[in-house]
Amino acid sequence: MDRIAAIRNVEDALADFERGEIDLATMEDRVQGVLRTFATEYPADDSQAYRASGAPRADGIVVLAAGRSEARERVGALLDDDLDFEVAPLE
Structure with a gap:
């Protein structure tokens, strides 16, 4: 789509x-x-969707990123907080 x-x-x-x-x-x-x-x-480039899990505020957040580290940065920037969370590709 x-x-x-x-x-x-x-x-x-x-x-x-x-x-x-x-x-x-x-x-x-x-x-x-x-x-x-x-x-x-339908990502516009080589990115894919990643879902955050762990800290309650981060849990379930989905971002598009080119890799796991970029996804962590994007989730962290959205929360503007130092939280303990992981990201995994959304399938």
Whole structure:
């Protein structure tokens, strides 16, 4: 799924919600699914998705990075904190 397709799918979910065809939870699920698909299937370069685990604040954060060390740096920058966490490729 490329960026344009992702945006269209998010717009479709918003439009369905506005027309009352779906509820908020369904819209959230659809949008989250679009974002996860985009992040894991269509990186713009040689990057891939990595998920952080360990410290509660870091647990579950997903970033795109070219490697494990870059992923650790990106998660650390997002949290702006010195936490103990690991990163692993998202599959």
